[in-house]
Amino acid sequence: MRKIKYKKGRRLQQFNLEYTGIHKRTDSxxxxxxxxxxxxxxxxxxxxxxxxxxxxxxxxxxxxxxxxxxxxxxxxxxxxxxxxxxxxxxxxxxxxxxxxxxxxxxxxxxxxxxxxxxxxxxxxxxxxxxxxxxxxxxxxxxxxxxxxxxxxxxxxxxxxxxxxxxxxxxxxxxxxxxxxxxxxxxxxxxxxxxxxxxxxxxxxxxxxxxxxxxxxxxxxxxxxxxxxxxxxxxxxxxxxxxxxxxxxxxxxxxxxxxxxxxxxxxxxxxxxxxxxxxxxxxxxxxxQNHNMNEIMKTLTVVSAIFIPLTFIVGVYGMNFEFMPELKYEYGYYTVIGGMALIVLGMLYYFKKRNWF
The missing domain is CATH 3.30.460.20 (CorA soluble domain-like)
Known part of the structure; x- marks a missing residue:
């Protein structure tokens, strides 16, 4: 756009006759x-x-x-x-x-x-x-x-x-x-x-x-x-x-x-x-804000799900020698099953609250 710069245009003397437009090659x-x-x-x-x-x-x-x-x-x-x-x-x-x-x-x-x-x-x-x-x-x-x-x-x-x-x-x-x-x-x-x-x-x-x-x-x-x-x-x-x-x-x-x-x-x-x-x-x-909120909501749900799972993994990842569950024959399957139930329960709760 050829803007008309009323204030910043090139200053000319009041009586100076000079064409200042862009059509310099147009014959009169x-x-x-x-x-x-x-x-x-x-x-x-x-x-x-x-x-x-x-x-x-x-x-x-x-x-x-x-x-x-x-x-x-x-x-x-x-x-x-x-x-x-x-x-x-x-x-x-x-x-x-x-x-x-x-x-x-x-x-x-x-x-x-x-x-x-x-x-x-x-x-x-x-x-x-x-x-x-x-x-x-x-x-x-x-x-x-x-x-x-x-x-x-x-x-x-x-x-x-x-x-x-x-x-x-x-x-x-x-x-x-x-x-x-x-x-x-x-x-x-x-x-x-x-x-x-x-x-x-x-x-x-x-x-x-x-x-x-x-x-x-x-x-x-x-x-x-x-x-x-x-x-x-x-x-x-x-x-x-x-x-x-x-x-x-x-x-x-x-x-x-x-x-x-x-x-x-x-x-x-x-x-x-x-x-x-x-x-x-x-x-x-x-x-833009709505999209950002949707992304943050998704990330929050994922984070909320993994917080208890991370806690369980952290507990059983400790290096104590005397932990009863370590000797349990079905301990691994019990913990995995419990973690799955926690995930399903949280997903049900979030869905019921319309959080996603």
Whole structure:
């Protein structure tokens, strides 16, 4: 799992523009959708030099950047849209926590998108950042992915109300798509928790405990990603009462309130799943203690049986010359028979008391 080390990440200067993610070899590409209710124009692999002539201020413009390695492209877009350098630094620094920030007519938002990493027990993370300004929404992704494929298809097919809304509604739709990845990740973790609970009932090996701790780390990682997202979405809700930032239409604040409610549901589900993991861990240790108790019970029964036998053997193993039983013709058989009766009697007593 690529953990986001919010506190221990490599420290960068506030205005230092340097990509800190793992997708160092991903080439930067720019895609543009210009649309309204009646028309849509799509530009693939758009050059920055053609950006100004391609944007239509009378329509909604969605610029999607794949790959963050082209620093010149990032700087040029920052100058073109009048974005402060510290915001550009936050886009490039993937160690940042999820945050929202408004500046005059510009809204900055970044978020961690999490998905299961294939068939492994880990979670993959990608930082996605958004800038919204005057009918233009810019999204920055570390690599090309299919998070927003269905949204592009909805734009092309004019499905739903997305083409009738502005850039703020598009931001809501994109955030909602990313949050769906959280549900997918949590559901995948829950399936593995059920598997672990079944394993603890049949196999108490240490590998089970290792997997429990791995998934506990995964849920903590999810919680660390969703908690600041919850706070940021609450901040968007609060903008409705500020009457300062107007890039989000009043009618659309309810959509962001839904996202805030989703974040609360996600955190509640994580807490519930972590309780299930805690129960699985407790069951593991209970099973270990039960097995140990069974072993100690067996050893105790065996020891209790051999204590009187050892005593008899010890008595007749003494080297005294005058012991009457030593001259008895059937002494050996009598002692063996007595020892057998003692064993059978003790076994009957232990069984009657349900000691084994």
């Amino acid at each position: 590409e720019m895609q543009l959708f210009v649309y309204d209710q009646f028309h849509i124009t799509e530009y693939q692999q758009l050059n920055f030099s053609d950006l100004e002539n391609s944007i239509d201020v009378q329509k909604t413009n969605w610029i999607n950047v794949h790959g963050l390695n082209d620093l010149d492209l990032i700087k040029n877009m920052g100058r073109f849209f009048k974005v402060e350098d510290y915001m550009l630094a936050d886009i490039l620094n993937t160690n940042r926590r999820t945050k929202i920030e408004e500046q005059h007519d510009l809204l900055f938002f970044n978020i961690k998108s999490l998905l299961p990493a294939g068939d492994s027990e880990t979670i993959s993370a990608e930082q996605i950042s958004f800038l919204i300004k005057e009918g233009v929404l810019i999204s920055f992704q570390e690599k090309r992915s299919d998070f927003f494929t269905h949204i592009r298809d909805r734009l092309r097919a004019q499905s739903g109300i997305i083409r009738t809304k502005k850039a703020d509604f598009l931001l809501y739709v994109l955030l909602d798509a990313i949050m769906e990845n959280f549900y997918i990740t949590i559901e995948n973790e829950e399936d593995k928790i059920d598997e672990l609970i079944n394993l603890t009932k049949s196999n108490a090996g240490p590998i089970v405990l290792e997997r429990i701790e791995q998934h506990r780390d995964n849920f903590n990682f999810l919680k660390r990603a969703i908690t600041p997202l919850r706070d940021s979405l609450y901040d968007i809700k609060s903008m409705k009462d500020d009457n300062v930032f107007n890039a989000i239409e009043e009618d659309n604040f309810s959509f962001f309130a839904r996202l805030h409610q989703k974040s609360l549901e996600l955190l509640e589900q994580i807490e519930s799943d972590m309780s299930s993991l805690h129960s699985a861990s407790d069951f593991y240790f209970s099973a």
